[in-house]
């Protein structure tokens with residue numbers, strides 16, 4: 001394993017969640033939470049082969065197992081003090097307050113808060129379990145305001161679905177006006193991004209970046225090298241020790257074949273991660289080839305990869321134009337259409 005590249009590991013602490021999003025593609029029931037013993041093995045596996053590791057605390061809602069977060073940080077301080085570990089947590093923000101927030105900040109855990117926009121634009125698909133959706137939403141917004149008050153280095157991850165792609169700009173402005181300083185706009189993985197939604201997304205994405213990125217204290221996070229997202233060279237350790245490359249486990253309900261394709265040996269059997277490391281384009285080709293036997297999975301995967309490559313091209317183009325004409329927005333250009341006869345998603 002080359003030591004100059006960081007390993008990126010998503011650790012699932014629990015599959016339980018206090019929100020029930022209609023677009024969530026992962027199973028929440030029928031799983032025990034992660035255990036300390038498994039976490040210790042996972043940390044040994046990753047930190048044993050590379051001194052630079054990003055541990056991304058994930059769920060479900062990872063703050064439901066705050067005790068495990070404390071355990072990970074204490075275990076790392078005791079056994080891996082000489083390693084360079086970056087921590088990140090993805091949370092829906094409902095529990096992000098008081099002691100939890102203090103602890104995360106004190107220990108340098110970067111926060112990614114997942115929220116998709118105004119209450120009206122997301123209320124139909126982000127339902128709170130057993131509670132009042134409006135109150136829960138208001139609580140999240142209060143917690144977000146607290147992050148701003150404390151000048152925390154966090155960002156909001158805003159997921160755009162085909163159903164609300166026409167509200168992208170409105171939701172970007174919603175966050176800007178709420179005082180969010182860094183926003184990441186992402187497309188819903190596992191959704192069917194057929195035309196005209198695909199073009200609408202690419203066009204809307206370019207427009208919001210050109211209009212609002214870098215305005216006052218507001219910035220949009222984007223990077224061509226992270227597309228297509230489903231080709232990410234990430235490792236996942238699930239609550240039961242199952243392991244995956246990429247992020248397909250979060251799509252297991254809608255793309256079961258894809259989920260099988262990206263599964264690698266379980267934590268108990270895993271000895272060396274080297275053989276699974278691929279470039280993004282190699283990984284995409286491999287995933288598409290092996291998913292082809294399952295029509296629905298293949299169709300969804302192809303549409304997601306296609307959107308990812310279009311965005312990559314668009315982002316490179318914007319960067320090039322910005323470099324050529326600093327201070328001026330890049331001129332828009334038409335969104336490319338798939339070429340006939342060849343997988344449009346193939347690199």
Ligand code: SF4
Nearest residue numbers: 017019021024060092
């Ligand atoms: S998408 Fe995230 S917040 Fe929504 S139910 Fe799934 S894990 Fe919970």
